[in-house]
Amino acid sequence: MPDLNLLVTLDVLLSEGSVAGAARRLRLSPSAMSRALARLREVTGDPLLVRAGRRLVPSPRAIELRAQVGALVEGAQSVLRPAEALDLGGLRRQMTLRASEGFAETFGPQLLSRVGAEAPGVVLHFQTKPDKDSAPLRAGEVDxxxxxxxxxxxxxxxxxxLFDDRWVAVVREGHPLTGQLVSAEAYAxxxxxxxxxxxLLAQGMDEALAGLGLDRRxxxxxSGFASAIALARQTDLVATVPERHTExxxxxxxxLPLPFALPxxxxxxxxxxxxxxxxxxxxxxxxxxAVCGERRGRRSE
Structure with a gap:
């Protein structure tokens, strides 16, 4: 494999036209630079710099390589230097956010408003997350x-x-559990x-109820929070969901707050x-x- 460091050395040598000058620029000794030139001659099969009186002049091959080598070195340096400031106005990209049901409905409107104002060329794709498997994230399928x-x-x-959340009970308006202090027995x-x-962490509530000698009926x-809330809205069923996430x-x-302790x-x-x-x-x-932080403090009490 070729030593790509030689490209930098060749670029400086062709720019300086002097072993001593190139050595000073690269902070090498003249003897080290002479060895590097010998190596370059061996690799390219060309003398590159030849003596003309008291100075060195480039060979035809060196003149041919000068622009090409300079572009290669500049390209490599641009790759390795820190990224320049982001041009949000000119950004064109689709980015994917994977989250459980309710996140897009709760935080999506404000998030899309901010994206549209700051980077109108960005398309934000919300993808439903059906489980805790992060394979799509590791595979680069989602951002x-x-x-x-x-x-x-x-x-x-x-x-x-992003934020702290808690489980709450959701029922239709006018449900028998509303308008009263709900006990753990009534909830279960x-x-x-x-x-x-x-x-899903909801299994923790069943463990908490079991500690009280109770079971949910x-x-x-x-499979998702949206369906659970939709059924609770139209029936006498109780859905237990994350409060902030499903706002x-x-x-x-x-x-309704849960009538038993749950972290x-x-x-x-x-x-x-x-x-x-x-x-x-x-x-x-x-x-x-930022968007999730701006909604802090809006949860139901």
Whole structure:
């Protein structure tokens, strides 16, 4: 494999036209630069710089290479130097955010408004996340995803906290549980629609109820929060969902605090480390964090 460092040496030698001058510019000794020139002559099969009186002049091959080598070195330096400032106005890109149901409905309007104002050429694709498997993120199929971090989270992923959330009960307006202080017994005895998918933390509420000697009476199961809330809105079923995460889904329903202790949890934003230095990706990460932060304090009490 060729020594690509020789390209830099050749570029400087052709620019300076002097071994001593090139040595000073590259902070090498004259003898080291002479050895580098000998190596370049060996590699190219050309003398490159030849003596004419008391100075060196480029050979025809060196003159031919001068512009080409300069462009190669400049291109390599541009690749290795830090990225320049991001031109949001000129950015053209589709970026994908993968999250559980309710995130797009709750945070999407404000997020899309900010994206449209700052980077109108960006298309933001919201993708539903049916489980905790982060394979699409690791494969580069999505740019960002939301998750509650736990032992199953891939250790190489980067993460930043978005907001704290808690589980609440959702029922139709006028439901028998509204207008009263709901007990754990009344909650457990009501008919429930459960969100059933792998890795969902809702199982913690069943463990909490079991500690009180109670079981939820689950009569229906769905795969997402939107379906659970839709059924609760039109029946006497109780749906238990994350409060802040599903705010955009909960029109026309009543929200009740759970009548037993259940720890809050933190929703985080995840990305693969390969995207850490991508300026457009960093801009979107910061935007999601900002939008989620701006909605803080709006949850139902």
């Amino acid at each position: 960002l995803e939301t998750a509650v971090l736990d032992a199953a989270t891939a250790p190489e992923l980067r993460a930043v906290a 005895g009501a008919a429930h629609v459960a969100v059933v998918r792998r890795g 689950v009569v229906a199961g769905v 955009g889904l909960r029109t026309g329903v009543a929200v 809050p949890f933190t929703l985080s934003l995840l990305w693969h480390p390969r995207m850490e230095g991508d300026l457009a990706h960093r801009w979107l990460r910061d935007l999601v964090v």
